Amino acid sequence: MQNVGESAWQRKEGKNKAGGLNERGRKSYERENPGSDLKAPQPEGGPRKKSFCARMGGMKGPLKDEKGKPTRKKLALDKWKC
Numbered sequence: 001m002q003n004v005g006e007s008a009w010q011r012k013e014g015k016n017k018a019g020g021l022n023e024r025g026r027k028s029y030e031r032e033n034p035g036s037d038l039k040a041p042q043p044e045g046g047p048r049k050k051s052f053c054a055r056m057g058g059m060k061g062p063l064k065d066e067k068g069k070p071t072r073k074k075l076a077l078d079k080w081k082c
Contacts, residue, residue: 007032019075043081053082 007028008014014025021029026038042048056077063074070078 015072016079017075019072019077019079041080043079049080049082052080053077056080057082 009021009025009029009032014021014028016022016025020041021038023040026040029038030036039048042052056073059073061073062071063077065071
């Protein structure tokens with residue numbers, strides 16, 4: 001059952017199975033947060049990749065959950081090829 005009033009970027013439909021947000025999730029977040037400009041991952045390199053990998057790689061938390069499945073953090077790092 002979906003939570004009423006919860007935005008797409010917070011629900012499964014706005015998230016990419018491979019990590020991060022999909023286009024629908026990014027648009028939903030931008031509607032709720034005017035002035036934000038989320039962009040798709042930049043796995044081929046560049047300053048955005050370096051910055052993301054440094055920030056996200058330093059975050060606390062496991063890369064696998066108690067069942068051995070990769071967490072959203074691990075999926076995002078893999079998506080960006082960090």
